[in-house]
Amino acid sequence: MFRSSSQNRPSESPTDAALWHQFREGDEVALGELAERYYKRLYGYGSKFSRDREAIKDCIQDLFLEIWDKRHTISEPDSVKLYLLVSIRRRILRRKTGDKWLEQSEELDFDAAVVGDLPIETAIIEDETSQHYVRKLQQLIPQLSRRQQEIIYLRFYENLDNEAIAEVMSLSRGAVANLLWRALKELKEYWYAGLLLLMIPGLYLLQ
Structure with a gap:
């Protein structure tokens, strides 16, 4: 090119x-x-x-x-x-x-499980026993909404802050903060809090 x-x-x-x-x-x-x-x-x-x-x-x-x-x-x-x-x-x-205008409330196709792992999955794989936890997270993330998956991806894979995520996704900063909070809260509810607190940096802020 x-x-x-x-x-x-x-x-x-x-x-x-x-x-x-x-x-x-x-x-x-x-x-x-x-x-x-x-x-x-x-x-x-x-x-x-x-x-x-x-x-x-x-x-x-x-x-x-x-x-x-x-x-x-x-x-x-x-x-x-x-x-x-x-x-x-x-x-x-x-x-x-086809240039169709998408409302902010619409769900976009996004699959965080496609192509590569998220750092919140790979960061904990320091020994063989951690592989079980990685697989568990890989099963949990697709249970989030498409938009929540994208925010998780941009936050933890691309290292973007809420303001940058808002610009990428054409959302307000408040909407991003709320969606991210709900996504992490749902992950915490899907799995017991103690393990996720050790694996996801910053999740303790939800307490």
Whole structure:
């Protein structure tokens, strides 16, 4: 798609902001490095909305081609990662819904069990006996609503705060906080509180 030439770059990796600035100045290699840096992340997130792998790859490629075409007018975001997550989500959903406007109350297709594990599952797998707990969590998360699964994914996999999640999902910050609280509360109710308090950082705040 875009050329990435790490051998022509300094040994110290440039920041996202530096690469973004460079590509806006016409540096195709800089955009290629951003694409390479975020491709796996965007593919993993997109895969949870659709199992059509080729369609997801097309959306990612189209996204970076559009960014390149708009390089002279596009702004510099506060967070490149957040900008790309918002953009790929909108692009995939437009492709799935045919540009149908979705109300905030509508459930979107999202499957946190597809493609990879969540850190709240893998963080506890320090020995073989922990594998039982990982499997248990993998069974519990799909019992949440689609929207709750997505918020759990963005919070614990992408490390986004509530404000960033709200921007990605086009929700209010209050709605995100409420949905996250309810999701964690339901997980706590599905399983006894003591084990989850040890496994999910920050869950003690619900007490």
